[in-house]
Each structure stands twice: as structure tokens, then as C-alpha cells.
Amino acid sequence: MHILYPLIVxxxxxxxxxxxxxxxxLRWQISTAVVLVxxxxxxxxxx
Numbered sequence: 001m002h003i004l005y006p007l008i009v010x011x012x013x014x015x016x017x018x019x020x021x022x023x024x025x026l027r028w029q030i031s032t033a034v035v036l037v038x039x040x041x042x043x044x045x046x047x
Contacts, residue, residue: 009043 016036023029 006043009039013043015041 013036016039019026020032020036023032034039
């Protein structure tokens with residue numbers, strides 16, 4: 001279970017990065033970037 005959770009968060013982060021670069025609307029890019037930052041912070045703060 002310790003490996004599964006970071007893998008899920010990494011997958012979601014990767015899909016958000018792909019979505020971030022495909023999206024043309026600035027507002028949606030900003031909201032996607034905020035969600036991505038939250039996922040990455042959660043991933044790196046796991047102990």
C-alpha cells in the first residue's frame with residue numbers, strides 16, 4: 001500500500017500535466033496548475 005498511493009498520485013499528476021499543456025484557456029490552465037501543485041505537495045509530504 002505504501003507504493004500504490006504514490007503511484008496513483010503520480011499518475012494523476014502526469015495526466016494533469018498533459019491536460020495543462022493541451023488546454024488553451026488561461027483560467028483552466030491556472031486551475032489545473034493549482035490542482036497539480038496540491039497533488040505534488042501531497043505526494044512529497046507522505047512519510
